[in-house]
Amino acid sequence: MKKDLLSIDDLSGDEIHLVLDTTEAMREIGQRPIKKVPTLRGKTIVNLFYEPSTRTRTSFEIAEKRLSADTLNIAVATSSVLKGETLADTAMNIEAMAPDMIVLRHGSSGAGHLLSRICKSRIINAGDGMHEHPTQALLDAFTIREHKKRIEGLKVTIVGDLLHSRVLRSNVKLLTKLGAEVWVSGPPTFVPAGIERFGVRVSPKIDEAIAGADVIMMLRIQQERMQGAFIPSLREYFTTFGMTEARVARAKPDVIIMHPGPMNRGVEIASEVADGPYSVILEQVANGVAVRMAVLYLLAGGTQED
């Protein structure tokens, strides 16, 4: 493994499978009466979150605690950032207290790379702006592999706000690396220029994109990142791209529906679908803890450079 996990690019195909296999073992720990192993005893992990997050932060914190690491959370709302400190200065100050790992969530793309250059601590990117969210893609892959027993050759369709989505970028990189056929669909304003270069098929027609799909992944409409008008209205978006039962019927009968959360019910996904039998949305959340345990464990070892 490399020193940091900033992007799916940091992982080879073999390393991705290693993470997923390790996740399998980690998940068992969560089913024990005592959900804790002593593995990361004495390691200090700082969760540095510059953006609101419930799922990811909680998931990392539970993973860290199950591995017996000492964790501390820095939420920007209560930190010196509000007094005008830059990310680099905050990082250097945290680094001076010698943590072993920093889990960073930041609104700017590439924030993890900045920290990586400054810090000796291992950096795990928990979402940087519109760039990447590698642990989300890993937990999605784990969930897919669990249901379909493979990833290679599957048709995976990702629908929604492609432009603002770090989940999309990480998932596209991971799924294409493991040989899935990835389709994306969304209104033209949400389709990033040159996305075909990542090896995906683009279709503005959702019905075509999801025809015969093994996996459908819905992305959230990220109103907080939108500057300007991307869609006429949420209602119209739902009519054109929202995932309804009628649309799901076009996919394979054993299709699974995924969503990285938080969901906007009635915007990108109908409640009947989100709560329906093919929905694996809560499994994704459950698997998130085990995937993060696997990543923390694997990164805590030596690096390729050593």
Place this chain on the structure above:
Amino acid sequence: MPVVMDADRMARSLTRIAHEILERNRGVEELALVGIRTRGVPLARRLARAIREINQHDVPTGALDITLYRDDLMRTAVGAQPVIHKTEIPFSIDDKQILLVDDVLYTGRTIRAALDALIEFGRPKGIQLVVLVDRGHRELPIKADYVGKNLPTSLSQSVQVHLAEIDGRDEVEIQES
């Protein structure tokens, strides 16, 4: 490489150990086997089979991965982390006599880790240790209750256990390293 135990002797050792287990433990209902990954697991299964052949009783059998409890994890910053496998103990160990099974007993550190790991699953009535080979050189105060073969070795040697389920043949050999 000298072979110190062939398939036939291995089978007889395991049958003998199965008899010893039943001789020492009156209540067969409270027995459970837990094999330490990797090669303790097939050995535990074979013991379960041997016990079944003797008295038609099925002893529940589990698999324990001790990697996350090792005392040498992350002591050196070099090299990748050891691969971890799944622990599968599909029964309650509370009030059971646990027969912990491993292939080679050496420093005792693996067993120390296994005891720590096991205790987190409950409170067994007792834990007994079964090993196919005891090669000496203990670094911790740990002793096996059932031994297939005591094998005097030097520290420069390594003991390789091969099992049909994993390696395609049953054999124990000593290598000079």
